[in-house]
Amino acid sequence: MTVSEDFAGLTGPFRGELVAHxxxxxxxxxxxxxxxxxxxxxxxRSFDGFEGRSSIRTWLxxxxxxxxxxxxxxRGRRPLPSGLGGPSDDPDAPVVVGTDVPWVQPLPDALLAxxxxxxxxxxxxxxxxxxxxxxxxxxxxxxxxAVLILRDVLEWPATDxxxxxxxxxxxxxxxxxxxxxxxADTLPAEDDLAEPTEPARRALLARFVTAIESxxxxxxxxxxxxxxxxxxxxxxxxxxxxxxxxxxxxAQFFTGPGWLRLVPVRANGQDGFAVYQxxxxxxxxxxxxxxxxxxxxxxxxxxxxxxxxxxxxxxLPDRTDACPH
Numbered sequence: 001m002t003v004s005e006d007f008a009g010l011t012g013p014f015r016g017e018l019v020a021h022x023x024x025x026x027x028x029x030x031x032x033x034x035x036x037x038x039x040x041x042x043x044x045r046s047f048d049g050f051e052g053r054s055s056i057r058t059w060l061x062x063x064x065x066x067x068x069x070x071x072x073x074x075r076g077r078r079p080l081p082s083g084l085g086g087p088s089d090d091p092d093a094p095v096v097v098g099t100d101v102p103w104v105q106p107l108p109d110a111l112l113a114x115x116x117x118x119x120x121x122x123x124x125x126x127x128x129x130x131x132x133x134x135x136x137x138x139x140x141x142x143x144x145x146a147v148l149i150l151r152d153v154l155e156w157p158a159t160d161x162x163x164x165x166x167x168x169x170x171x172x173x174x175x176x177x178x179x180x181x182x183x184a185d186t187l188p189a190e191d192d193l194a195e196p197t198e199p200a201r202r203a204l205l206a207r208f209v210t211a212i213e214s215x216x217x218x219x220x221x222x223x224x225x226x227x228x229x230x231x232x233x234x235x236x237x238x239x240x241x242x243x244x245x246x247x248x249x250x251a252q253f254f255t256g257p258g259w260l261r262l263v264p265v266r267a268n269g270q271d272g273f274a275v276y277q278x279x280x281x282x283x284x285x286x287x288x289x290x291x292x293x294x295x296x297x298x299x300x301x302x303x304x305x306x307x308x309x310x311x312x313x314x315x316l317p318d319r320t321d322a323c324p325h
Contacts, residue, residue, distance in 0.1 A: 007047050010056050011040065016112045017125035018064050024128055024149050025068035027078035027104040027138050029111065029313060035071055039064040061154070062164050065146055072142040078104045080135045080303065081231045087240040091248035095237035103233040104135050106291050106305055108314050109266035128153035131268045131291050131303055136186040140179050147172055148179040188300075196296045204294055205271055209262050212275075215254035221246045225298040232288075232304045245302070260287075265314045267291045274311045275304070276320075286311035286318040 018039060023032035042063050043050075050059060080103070088095075112125035128134075128149065137145050143165060150156040150164070151172070158169040158176075165172070196204060204223060211220040221242055230245040231238040239245050253260065261284060262273035272291040276284040286308040293301035308318055 007044060011043060011060060014057055014060050015040075018060060019111050020107070020125040020127075020129050021061065021064055021149065021154075022068055023107050024134055024137060024153065025065070025142075025145055026071060026075070027134050028102075029105045029107045031071065031075075032107070033111070035064065035067050038067050042067065058160070061150075065150070065164060069142050069146060072145075076102055077138040078102050078135075079138060080104050080131075081233055081236050081238040082229065083135060083139065084236060087229070087244070088237045089244070091239060091244050091251065093237075095232075095235050098234050098236040101234060101236070103305075104131070104138065106131065106267040106272070106289055106303075106310060106313070107134075109269060110315070126269045129268050130270060130293075132187060132293065132301070133183075134268065136183050139186060140182060144175050144179040144182075147175040148183070151176050152180075193293065193300060194296050196294060200296065201271070201294060204299070205264075205292075208292070208299065209273075212253075212260055212262055212273075214257045215250075215259070217246055217250040217254060220249065223299050225295065225300050228299055229301045230304070231302070232306050235306065262290075263316060265289065265316075267314075270294075274314055274316050282321065284320050284322070286316065289314065 015036060018036045019032050022035040022039075023029060026032060026035065039060060043060060050056075054062075079101070081098075084098075084101075107129055109126070112129070137148070140148065146165060147161060150161045151158065158172045162169045162172045195201070207219065208223055210216065211223060224242045224245060226242050227240065228242050228245050229238065229240050230248065239248050259278050261276040261278070263276065265272045265274050267289065268291060270291050271294060272289060274286065275288040275290060277287045278284050288304045288306040288308070289310040291303045291305075292299055312318055
């Protein structure tokens with residue numbers, strides 16, 4: 001076996017979870033893939049010096065974390081609209097677009113499953129990538145992000161985290177406490193986001209598709225929680241509350257039955273849809289990717305990434321003359 005084959009065989013199975021790790025740190029699917037490439041390049045260059053004092057997985061995470069910390073120094077944080085201000089109270093007012101904001105991006109679940117990945121690796125990749133959690137992480141400093149991810153998501157010992165960050169276990173514990181407190185002020189309580197049972201989840205998704213594709217505002221309102229939220233990056237304006245969300249969607253997107261189609265996707269370990277709009281000539285054009293937060297009491301949040309390029313990230317066409325189903 002050549003050195004190249006040995007390196008590929010040892011490191012390849014961890015690609016998916018490294019993509020997830022870099023995505024948690026940066027909030028960008030594009031940057032995560034680029035930074036994993038940089039991680040593997042650095043690992044290849046130093047492979048001859050790897051003496052097995054730690055596992056391959058730990059060694060790769062050390063490299064990836066340092067690559068991410070360097071990258072964050074050159075970039076601003078990536079928010080969602082709800083992280084930049086309060087909701088609009090007027091669904092009929094013009095929305096404001098923030099094209100200069102580096103927004104959090106959705107992460108296709110397909111990127112988390114590396115070839116030959118074992119179940120433990122897939123589980124590690126899918127942990128801690130829910131959209132609200134990743135967006136909340138962006139409010140932390142770079143080192144706080146690293147500490148919280150390594151300790152709470154990956155469950156590294158404090159001594160290992162301290163060694164990676166060239167600090168002390170005491171400092172790690174202190175940073176972790178501050179990071180947890182800051183996230184607690186940002187994220188909703190877990191009890192409020194209790195997921196529906198599998199049959200209920202499927203039924204809720206099916207009814208959501210029916211509501212959107214048939215432009216049925218009444219049905220959509222039935223499916224939303226009273227405190228439902230709608231965010232639409234790169235639009236800065238966002239809405240909170242069943243009435244405001246339903247009214248905005250009805251006014252802006254419900255031109256009539258049959259003009260929207262939803263194609264199921266999985267992003268951030270959550271259910272979602274690629275949204276297509278039909279033009280007058282019958283062509284379907286990619287419009288957005290929706291990521292849903294679903295609970296036992298209904299849809300709690302819709303984040304609609306209204307950049308057609310996001311649809312292509314899920315391996316779907318940007319334009320087609322056939323129903324995308």
